[in-house]
Structures are given as structure tokens and as C-alpha cells.
Amino acid sequence: METLSRSSSKLEPTPVNWRVILVSFTILTASSSTISMLFPYLPWMVRKFRVNGEFVQEEDVGYYAGFVASAYFFGRFFACYFWGILADKKGRRLTVLVSGSGIAVFTFMFGFTNTRLGLAWAMVTRFLSGASNGVVGASKATVADVSDDTNQALGMTFVEASWGLGLVVGPALGGLLAEPVRQYPGTFSSGGFLETFPYFLPCTVTASLFAIGLVLVFFLLPETLRKRGSSYNVDEVEASVLYVRPVGNDDDGSVSIERTKENNDTFVQDIDTVADESEPKAYVRESNGVWTRFRGLGRRARRASVTAIKDSTWWNILKIKGARMSIATYCVISFSVVGFDELASVWMATKSYRGGLGFSEKEIGISQAVLSVVLVPVQIIFVRKLEKKLGSLMTFYAACTVCVLITASLPALSSIENSAALWTMLLVSLIFLRFCMGVTFIMVSICMNNSVPKYRVGAINGLSVSLTALTRTFSPSVGGSLFAWSIGWGEGHLGFPFGHHLVFYFFSIVYLVALLLSVNLPSSLQKQKKQ
Structure with missing residues (x-):
């Protein structure tokens, strides 16, 4: 009996399908903008909510901000796997168009959040927006469809860079357009529509930009899924x-x-x-x-x-060790990254005497925009080179280690009194941290895509987005609640390290867990499956 084995041939560089990559990059940027545009104003929005007939107190802002942020990812948990199945059965392009339409509608509706509608309206509209988001999994599958081992790192870098650019567009729109009557009293008069609905403007603009992205998808994005059953x-x-x-x-x-x-x-x-x-x-x-x-x-x-002999199912995917470990690592990384993203805004907005930085909405938006303007080109230039030199796994190990160290050191910045020194140290630290966060996502995404045949890439991305949505559902609430407890009871009764430092140490340990999990990733995941 002669058993067949994998052929090993030297890979030649493959031209990049730039049209698919750039259209996917555009719609993913719009998608990340809808997630991040509330970061700068979320603490101020929460302060206007009434709970038990009273406005939310300063020490409780973290709790309720966490609930609003978590609602989005809770919606994704319920829906994203099914969007991934749809992407494998009916096509990537159709999935992006249908799910993206829901995102645009519910982002627009979120703009009507105010004191009267309150916490319930904010959480429901964010939940529905999250449940509509099949764009991420379908777009990642699209990029994987047109990539191979010679250009997959570059393609996934653009996927991750879209999140970075979304952190420019989203927070910039949120920080500059939220509460326009208060921020621009000479332009917008009091007592009007925009004072009743102070967050209508950033949500409407963000939803409109997303709709433009959908138009580009409709006219420019080809279907990359090969039809079966013909x-x-x-x-x-x-x-x-x-x-x-x-x-x-x-x-x-x-x-x-x-x-x-x-x-x-x-x-x-x-x-x-x-x-x-x-x-x-x-x-x-x-x-x-x-x-x-x-x-x-x-x-x-x-x-x-x-x-087709058999459809893609979550069980068939999870039977493969490389797929299981890749998804587990991706979930842990997502827990820490999203928890930190929500925490960062609350920490920056918190008064300095409570361990925060005392930033305004505009300052938070500017800091996020500056970071992302630097990060997008840096990621595109350097990530592919790192992956080519070190391999996907070694690059992940290095980046995750940096995340552990910088996250643990950030709370010390609140003790810097000089404004110029504070901004310099903050931006340098966050540039390195967010670059390494992006690298971890890119490398583990490559491992996920390489763990299954291409006809299951949509399903594994849908499954991973759905499962990470569950971890992301809890991470903002856990991070916000832990921060609220630490700057209140923890700081007052226990002191260091149970003050504002505690939540940073917690997320640093989560990164360490991801690093330990990644040791079990097979080295074969650095290359695509030969099919």
C-alpha cells in the first residue's frame, strides 16, 4: 500500500489582489469606527443616565460604561457564527452587504440615546448593532480567499490596520461631534434637537460613512467564495x-x-x-x-x-487541535484588548486624584487619533517583515511579552504632573502597546486561517468572532467594575496594589495567559494547508 503525503515545493511570491484587500480594508475601517466612536464620550453619556431616580455617580461610571460596551459584543456572540456559515454558503459579499446594512441602521438609532431613554435604549441598540456585525468574519475570510503563504501576512496586516484606522475615525468623530451645543456654543443654539439628542451627530455621520463603504462593496468587491454543487x-x-x-x-x-x-x-x-x-x-x-x-x-x-461531501460545522473545526488552540488564544487576547480599550477611556476621563488622567472628551479623541495615525503605516511597513524574519509564532511571543510589560506599567503615568512629559510618555507607551496588540491579532489570525481548509475559513472566522464576542461581552464589564471598585473601596481601604493599579495588573496577567496558551500552537500553522 502506498500512502500519499504532502508535497513540499518552494513558494513563489504571489501578486496581491489589491482591489479585494483595499475594499475589505475600507469596510472593516468603517465597522471598527462604529465600535470605537463612543469611546471618547461614553463616560459623559453614562453620567447623564438615571439609575433608581438619581444620576450615575463618578465612582459608578465604570460599571455602567462597561454594561453599554459589553452589550455590543453580547449581540455578536449570538449572531457571528451564523454570519460565518452564511458567508461559506451564500458568499462573502452578500454577508457583508446584509449584515452591514443592520450595523448602519442600529448605529444611527444609538444616536437617539439621551437622559430620558437612558441605559436601556443604549444597551438595546448596541446589542442589535453587534448582532448585525457579520462584516468582520466575512471580510477576513475574503482576504484569506485571495491570499497564500507569500502574502497572507500583508493581507491580515491590512485587516488589523483597519481597526487602527477605525480608532482614528471613530474616536475623532465621537470626541469632536458629541454634545455639539456644549462644545460649540457659538455654532449650535441651546434648546434645540442636538441638545435633546447630544450624540445624534457622531452616530449619524459614522453610520453614513459605513453606508458609503457598503456602496463600495456593492460595486467593487467580487465574490471570492467558489460555489459548490454546480x-x-x-x-x-x-x-x-x-x-x-x-x-x-x-x-x-x-x-x-x-x-x-x-x-x-x-x-x-x-x-x-x-x-x-x-x-x-x-x-x-x-x-x-x-x-x-x-x-x-x-x-x-x-x-x-x-x-460538497460535508458542510463546515463548528464541531468539525473544533476537532482540529490547531483550530482549537488558535481560537482559544484569540479569545484570551480579545478579552484583554477590548477590556483595555474601554478601560483606557474611563481611566483617562477619571479625575487625577482618583488615579486617572483628568482628560476631556476632546483630549481623549485626540490621543486616540494621534496613536492610530502613527500605527497604521507602522503596522503595514513592519509587521510583514517581522513575520517573514521570525515566523508567525515567534512574532506573537515577542509582541505578547511586550503587552504584558507595558500594560502593567501604565498606571504609573497618573503620577506625572508635567503635562508635556505626561503626553509624551502616554503616547510612546500606547504606540508600542497598540502596535504589539495588533501584531498578536494578526499572527493568531494567520494561525486560525491556516488551521483549516479554505472552504472552512468563513466558518472558523465566524466561530472565532462569536466566541471572542462572549469574552468581549464580559471584559468591559469586568474591567470597568474592577476599576470602579479599586478607585473607591480598594484605594480607600486596602491601598496598593488594590488601587487604580489593580485592573492594569489584571489585564497584564490575561496577556500572560495568552502567551502560555500560544506555546501549544503547532508550528505547522505558520503555513497554509495544502489542498
């Missing part, structure tokens, strides 16, 4: 045909195949869908890498009804 002329299919008999499962989820009859120089692998077959069958490998069974054996068959 009829083909065997001679025209970019494929190799082989008569095979399954002989057993490998540890990584693939199936070893006994060669019973050759056709060309085909190597069979990663067929995890024929384990129960006992008779020799004929399969064809399409140009998208999907192995499917067809009727009409032989080279001269005129037509072949090509049918």
Missing part, C-alpha cells in the same frame, strides 16, 4: 482526479488515503469527510481546494455533478 466539464476543471480508498484519520484532522489508481501527480490530504467509506470512490479537487465526489468516473466523462 456541474462541470471534467476536462475544464482546474483539478486533479484520483480514485481513492480511505485508510484512517491523522491527529490533525486529515485522512490518509491509499493510492488505488493514479491520475497525474496528485497528492491527497486534509480530506476529513470520507472516513466511513469502504469502496473506492472518485474525487475531484477544484481550483479553490475543495475535494468533492463526482459522478461519471474517468477522464472522458463529459459532465460531472460535483457535490
Whole structure:
């Protein structure tokens, strides 16, 4: 018996599909803007809410800001896996257009949040906005569809850079346009619509920009998912045909195949869908890498009804060790990154005598915009070079270590009294931190994409976004609640390290957990599956 194995050929550089990459980058930037645009004004919005008939107190702002931020990711938890399945079945482009329309609508509705509608309206509209967001998983699958080992790092860098640019656009719009009557009294008169709904303007502008992104998707983004279940002329299919008999499962989820009859120089692998077959069958490998069974054996068959053997499911994905560990690492990283993003705004807005920086909405928006303006080109220039030199896993280890160290050191900045020194140290620290946050996401995303065949990339991204949404649901609430407790009871009764330092140490430990988890990632995930 002769068993087929993976061919090892030297990879040649592949041209980048810039149209797909840039359109995906644009819609992902718009998506991240809808998430981040409330960061600068969320603490002030929460202060206007009434709870039990009273306005929210300063020490409780972190609690309720965490609830509003968590509602978005709670919605994503329920819906994103199903958006991923839709992306694999009906197409990436359709998923982006349908889900993106919901994001635009509910972002617009969030703008009507005020004192009268209060916490409930804010949480419901953010929940629905999150439940509508299938854009992230579908767009990441789109980029993976047009990438290979020679350019995948660059493609995923643009995916991550879109979040960075969204942190320019979103907070800038939120910080500059929120409460326009108070910020620009000479331009907007009191007692009007914008005073009744002080957050209508940034939400409407952000939703409008997202709608423009959807127009670009409609006209410029091609469908990258290869349709299955169609009829083909065997001679025209970019494929190799082989008569095979399954002989057993490998540890990584693939199936070893006994060669019973050759056709060309085909190597069979990663067929995890024929384990129960006992008779020799004929399969064809399409140009998208999907192995499917067809009727009409032989080279001269005129037509072949090509049918997918098995659909992508969460169970089939989680059976693969590399996929399980990649998703677990991605979830832990997401918990810390999103928790820190929400914490950063609350910490900056908190009075200095409570361990914060005492920043205004505009100062928070400016700080986020400056960071992201620097980070976007830096990520695009350096991440691919790091990945090429060190490999995906070593790059992840290094970046995660930096995240552990910088996160733990940030609370010391509140003791700096000189404004210029504070801004300098803050921006330098956050530039390095956010760069390394982005690198961890890029590297673990590459590992996730490489852990499954391409016809399951939509499903694994949908599943990962859904599961990370669950961790992101709790991280803002955990971070906000821990910060609120620490600057109140913890600082007053226990002192260091249970004061404002505590929540930073907590997220630093979470990064350390992610680092330990990543040690179990197989080195094979640094390359795409050969199909």
C-alpha cells in the first residue's frame, strides 16, 4: 500500500489582489469606527443616565460604561457564527452587504440615546448593532480567499490596520461631534434637537460613512467564495482526479488515503469527510481546494455533478487541535484588548486624584487619533517583515511579552504632573502597546486561517468572532467594575496594589495567559494547508 503525503515545493511570491484587500480594508475601517466612536464620550453619556431616580455617580461610571460596551459584543456572540456559515454558503459579499446594512441602521438609532431613554435604549441598540456585525468574519475570510503563504501576512496586516484606522475615525468623530451645543456654543443654539439628542451627530455621520463603504462593496468587491454543487466539464476543471480508498484519520484532522489508481501527480490530504467509506470512490479537487465526489468516473466523462461531501460545522473545526488552540488564544487576547480599550477611556476621563488622567472628551479623541495615525503605516511597513524574519509564532511571543510589560506599567503615568512629559510618555507607551496588540491579532489570525481548509475559513472566522464576542461581552464589564471598585473601596481601604493599579495588573496577567496558551500552537500553522 502506498500512502500519499504532502508535497513540499518552494513558494513563489504571489501578486496581491489589491482591489479585494483595499475594499475589505475600507469596510472593516468603517465597522471598527462604529465600535470605537463612543469611546471618547461614553463616560459623559453614562453620567447623564438615571439609575433608581438619581444620576450615575463618578465612582459608578465604570460599571455602567462597561454594561453599554459589553452589550455590543453580547449581540455578536449570538449572531457571528451564523454570519460565518452564511458567508461559506451564500458568499462573502452578500454577508457583508446584509449584515452591514443592520450595523448602519442600529448605529444611527444609538444616536437617539439621551437622559430620558437612558441605559436601556443604549444597551438595546448596541446589542442589535453587534448582532448585525457579520462584516468582520466575512471580510477576513475574503482576504484569506485571495491570499497564500507569500502574502497572507500583508493581507491580515491590512485587516488589523483597519481597526487602527477605525480608532482614528471613530474616536475623532465621537470626541469632536458629541454634545455639539456644549462644545460649540457659538455654532449650535441651546434648546434645540442636538441638545435633546447630544450624540445624534457622531452616530449619524459614522453610520453614513459605513453606508458609503457598503456602496463600495456593492460595486467593487467580487465574490471570492467558489460555489459548490454546480456541474462541470471534467476536462475544464482546474483539478486533479484520483480514485481513492480511505485508510484512517491523522491527529490533525486529515485522512490518509491509499493510492488505488493514479491520475497525474496528485497528492491527497486534509480530506476529513470520507472516513466511513469502504469502496473506492472518485474525487475531484477544484481550483479553490475543495475535494468533492463526482459522478461519471474517468477522464472522458463529459459532465460531472460535483457535490460538497460535508458542510463546515463548528464541531468539525473544533476537532482540529490547531483550530482549537488558535481560537482559544484569540479569545484570551480579545478579552484583554477590548477590556483595555474601554478601560483606557474611563481611566483617562477619571479625575487625577482618583488615579486617572483628568482628560476631556476632546483630549481623549485626540490621543486616540494621534496613536492610530502613527500605527497604521507602522503596522503595514513592519509587521510583514517581522513575520517573514521570525515566523508567525515567534512574532506573537515577542509582541505578547511586550503587552504584558507595558500594560502593567501604565498606571504609573497618573503620577506625572508635567503635562508635556505626561503626553509624551502616554503616547510612546500606547504606540508600542497598540502596535504589539495588533501584531498578536494578526499572527493568531494567520494561525486560525491556516488551521483549516479554505472552504472552512468563513466558518472558523465566524466561530472565532462569536466566541471572542462572549469574552468581549464580559471584559468591559469586568474591567470597568474592577476599576470602579479599586478607585473607591480598594484605594480607600486596602491601598496598593488594590488601587487604580489593580485592573492594569489584571489585564497584564490575561496577556500572560495568552502567551502560555500560544506555546501549544503547532508550528505547522505558520503555513497554509495544502489542498
